[in-house]
Amino acid sequence: MKPVLLVVDDEEAARYAIGRLFHSEFRIIEAGTVPEARHRLRTDPPDVILLDYDLPGENGLTLLKELAPDPAAPAIILITAYGGERLAVEAMKSGAYDYLAKPYDIEELRLVVNRATERQSLKREVEHLRYTRAGEGQFGRMTGGSPAMRQLFQTAERVAQSDLPVLIQGESGTGKDVLAQEIHARSPRSARRFVALNCSALPEHLVESELFGYEKGAFTGAASARAGKFEQAHHGTLFLDEIGDMAPPTQAKILRAVENGAVERLGGVNTVSVNVRTISATNKDLPQAIRDGGFREDLYYRLAAVTLWIPPLRDRRDDIPALVDLFWRELRTKYSRTGPDLSREAIARLQDHTWPGNVRELRNTLERVFVMAHGDSVTAADIQASAAPASSKPSTSLDEPDYREAKRLFEIEYLTRKLRENSGNVTRTAEAIGMARQSLQEKIRELGLIRL
Numbered sequence: 001m002k003p004v005l006l007v008v009d010d011e012e013a014a015r016y017a018i019g020r021l022f023h024s025e026f027r028i029i030e031a032g033t034v035p036e037a038r039h040r041l042r043t044d045p046p047d048v049i050l051l052d053y054d055l056p057g058e059n060g061l062t063l064l065k066e067l068a069p070d071p072a073a074p075a076i077i078l079i080t081a082y083g084g085e086r087l088a089v090e091a092m093k094s095g096a097y098d099y100l101a102k103p104y105d106i107e108e109l110r111l112v113v114n115r116a117t118e119r120q121s122l123k124r125e126v127e128h129l130r131y132t133r134a135g136e137g138q139f140g141r142m143t144g145g146s147p148a149m150r151q152l153f154q155t156a157e158r159v160a161q162s163d164l165p166v167l168i169q170g171e172s173g174t175g176k177d178v179l180a181q182e183i184h185a186r187s188p189r190s191a192r193r194f195v196a197l198n199c200s201a202l203p204e205h206l207v208e209s210e211l212f213g214y215e216k217g218a219f220t221g222a223a224s225a226r227a228g229k230f231e232q233a234h235h236g237t238l239f240l241d242e243i244g245d246m247a248p249p250t251q252a253k254i255l256r257a258v259e260n261g262a263v264e265r266l267g268g269v270n271t272v273s274v275n276v277r278t279i280s281a282t283n284k285d286l287p288q289a290i291r292d293g294g295f296r297e298d299l300y301y302r303l304a305a306v307t308l309w310i311p312p313l314r315d316r317r318d319d320i321p322a323l324v325d326l327f328w329r330e331l332r333t334k335y336s337r338t339g340p341d342l343s344r345e346a347i348a349r350l351q352d353h354t355w356p357g358n359v360r361e362l363r364n365t366l367e368r369v370f371v372m373a374h375g376d377s378v379t380a381a382d383i384q385a386s387a388a389p390a391s392s393k394p395s396t397s398l399d400e401p402d403y404r405e406a407k408r409l410f411e412i413e414y415l416t417r418k419l420r421e422n423s424g425n426v427t428r429t430a431e432a433i434g435m436a437r438q439s440l441q442e443k444i445r446e447l448g449l450i451r452l
Contacts, residue, residue: 002027003117006046006074008037008063010055018050021106022113034058041067045074048097048116052079053087061091068095069188072161075116079104140182142175143326146316152308159306160186165258167243167303168281170310172426173360176281177241179310184237189277192236197229200245200427200437207250208266211257218267230263230274238276243303244284244295245427245437255299278303283427313355313362320351320362327363331370340373345380356424412447415440 005026007015010033019028029044031037033055040046049067053060060078067073075097080087088099097116100109139153159166160183168176177196184194197210209218213228229238246254257263258278262271280303289295313320324347332339355361369378369386415429422428426444430437 003047003120004029004044005113006031006037006040006049008032008034008049008055008060009052009079014052018109021110025114026117034060034063037063047074047120048113049074049076050079050113051076053091054081061087061094064091064096065094069163075120077112077116139179140185141178142182143322144316144319145322146311146319148311148316149319152310155306156183156308157186159183159308161188163188163277164305165278165303166280166305167286167300167307168279168310169286169307170281170283171312171358172283172424173358174310174312175359176283176310177239179308180237180239180241180279180281183279184239184277187237187277189236193233194237194239195229195233196239196241198241199250200242204247204249207247207253211250211253212263212265214266215268218265222267225265228263228265230257230276231272233276234274236276238278240278240280240303242282243280244282244286244289246295248294248296251296251299255296255302258299258302280304283425313358317351321347323359323362324350324366327366328370331367335370339370340376340378342378343380346378346383349380349383361424408447411443415443415447419444 003026005018005022006029007018008031009015009018012032015030015032019030022028026048029040029046031040034057037049037051051060051063064076064078067076073095076095078088078091078096078099080091080099080101088101091099097119098112100112139156142149142153144150144153156179166180166183168179170176180196181194184190208214209226209228211228211230213226213231214222216222216225240254257274258276261275262273264271286295286300286304290297290300324342328339328342350362350365357364365383365386369382372386373382418429418433419426422432426440427437429435430440433440435443
């Protein structure tokens with residue numbers, strides 16, 4: 001099937017000449033105005049558009065700016081008048097594949113159109129390959145051949161090509177942040193910044209300065225102006241992690257910024273327009289939080305145009321061997337050594353575990369095993385041993401003569417027990433023991449605990 005070339009020019013003679021030039025290689029369709037071109041795009045989508053700038057009514061640049069943000073848009077070549085260098089620069093910034101100035105050379109026209117066609121063909125092949133790989137259980141750094149994960153990857157691949165706000169839900173450690181980064185990497189915004197913000201780690205008194213930035217002198221210590229997260233993510237992606245832990249005042253401020261597409265720096269008087277795609281993540285049940293009055297319903301619908309759910313590892317244990325293989329290869333690269341092999345019994349033991357900490361816990365456990373292993377093969381006993389807390393000392397904290405060591409042993413025993421009672425969920429454990437979530441995370445790292 002021939003590719004389709006849409007020629008948009010108000011001069012019938014020009015359209016006829018171009019049609020004659022490309023009739024053997026393309027199926028030619030024509031339009032004399034921008035409205036007519038829009039109709040053609042709806043009824044007979046082209047692969048490439050030759051778009052004249054100087055058209056009656058709306059000019060060609062209007063149509064270019066309208067189409068270019070769509071990742072599925074045709075390749076657009078803008079035809080400008082001689083000496084229109086400034087217009088040509090604006091066209092390229094607006095998303096044109098290329099431009100030609102009248103009078104153009106016929107061979108140059110043929111070369112540019114053929115290159116644009118090749119680019120569109122390659123683009124479709126890449127999209128097909130990505131979608132196929134997603135269906136086979138591979139999505140960038142994420143892997144999983146279970147039906148739930150294959151469906152997740154295929155949906156994420158489609159969503160990535162759009163500009164829709166995405167909400168990622170799943171338990172702690174399932175890889176919500178990795179999925180967000182992969183969606184950004186596949187989006188039309190991939191060349192721009194991916195800016196992450198952990199909402200649970202943001203004290204309320206720092207909300208405005210972190211999100212919206214501040215001007216010099218806005219408060220004590222503001223020695224210079226600083227852009228906030230929204231401005232940093234302009235034309236890129238803003239990842240709002242742990243969105244379910246945001247305080248209500250913070251939710252209201254984010255809602256205003258998302259709705260208006262504008263922010264005002266702390267201490268500033270001017271409004272700054274921002275073009276940001278939001279991806280949010282949470283391990284909480286937001287619909288339930290809305291019913292309980294803990295989360296704004298209007299913000300939820302703003303952030304969750306598409307919702308993606310990552311299933312916990314215990315519900316897809318058939319994915320564990322593939323994950324183990326991926327992490328084991330990464331560890332060999334990280335430590336620049338071959339390391340031991342994993343026995344079948346070891347892998348079976350890994351599949352038997354419930355992994356309350358999900359993929360993150362599996363990755364951390366494997367690294368511990370890799371570092372501590374001495375022989376040529378890792379056994380099921382090695383895996384079992386890795387499930388113990390980092391300290392090999394028994395929990396006899398009251399018998400320890402040194403106060404600091406006694407305190408450390410008590411913390412290991414106490415936190416290990418509380419984490420197990422809450423299935424390894426840090427947020428629930430922090431709430432149960434009256435501790436800030438971020439403080440608990442820091443303590444877990446400090447003590448070298450593996451959450452089981």
